[in-house]
Each structure stands twice: as C-alpha cells, then as structure tokens.
Amino acid sequence: MAGSIGDPKRDPSFTGLIALAGALAGVLLWIVTIVLSRSGLSGNGWSLSGNGALIIPFGIGPAVVAGGWAAIILRMRGHQRWLRLGIGSGLVGLALTAGSLLSLIAFGPGARDAGATASLFFGFLLYGWLVASAIVAAMIAAPDPERHGPPLWSIAAILLFPVMLIAGCEAGVGLLPA
Numbered sequence: 001m002a003g004s005i006g007d008p009k010r011d012p013s014f015t016g017l018i019a020l021a022g023a024l025a026g027v028l029l030w031i032v033t034i035v036l037s038r039s040g041l042s043g044n045g046w047s048l049s050g051n052g053a054l055i056i057p058f059g060i061g062p063a064v065v066a067g068g069w070a071a072i073i074l075r076m077r078g079h080q081r082w083l084r085l086g087i088g089s090g091l092v093g094l095a096l097t098a099g100s101l102l103s104l105i106a107f108g109p110g111a112r113d114a115g116a117t118a119s120l121f122f123g124f125l126l127y128g129w130l131v132a133s134a135i136v137a138a139m140i141a142a143p144d145p146e147r148h149g150p151p152l153w154s155i156a157a158i159l160l161f162p163v164m165l166i167a168g169c170e171a172g173v174g175l176l177p178a
Helices: 008-037 050-076 082-107 109-139 152-175
Strands: none
Touching: 008 050, 008 152, 050 082, 050 109, 050 152, 082 109
C-alpha cells in the first residue's frame, strides 16, 4: 500500500504522529487523574480520590507506553497487524493495572497487607510487561524489510512517545491545575 501509514517513506510523519499521540494521551491521563482525585470515589479500604488517583499516570501510563512501543516496533518490522497487536499489548497492561486495583478491593480492609502485596505484585508485573511487550514485538514473526541503514525514525518514535506522554501530563497542569 503506497502512501499508507505503514509505508517506510512516511516515517518522519509517523514519528510526528506518535509524538502528538503521546502528548494527547498525557493530557488525557492528567485530566482523568485530577477528576478522579477530586471525585471522592472510594470503598471500604480503598480510594481513587487524592493520592489514590495516581494509579492513572503510574498504571495506565505504562500500559499506554507498552502498547505504543509494541505497535512502533511491529510497524518498523513490517507486520501487517502492528496496530491491533499494539492495542492488544496496551490492553494487557490495562488488565494488570486493573488487577492491582481489584486486589485492594477484593482483599478489603480486613486483609490490608495481603491486598497491598497483591497490588504491588500486579504493579511489578505491569512494569515487567512494559519491557516484555517490546521484546515480544521484536520476536514475533514479521517480514522485516531490508533497510539501507538503521531505522532512525522508528527509534525516534520509540523515544519520543513516553517523553511526550510525560510532557502532555505536564501540559495538563495548565489546563486543569491540581
């Protein structure tokens, strides 16, 4: 497909699109974090208000980056389903984030230590998945088109995505101060 987003000749524009997507995702994560922190959403032994809302940038943020990195790597390697697999990788991260929160809810205040331990376990799995998703994306069978040099635009996209996500969170402060 000449001229499609998967076309290597469009790598500079793809990298720009990735940077923009990272910034927008960061702004959205910040807005959701602030709204949750002010919401008073809580239950018996858990809370998403106040500091509890930090599960958004520190849980959903890495899930988004894992999905983005997987998609970028698979696209660079010429995989036809790079976007779907990248979204799938992000969903795995979201499931691990949900597991972290749900373990606090499931164990409840009577077993606070067990709930906190399970929540930390899911958190460690999430940050492990952040790295593992990139490794899995690099190992999945793909055409791997021949290149005349290193894929500098794809490497730039991999680096820019989390940086722009963090910058987007910082920009969100201007939109909705804490």
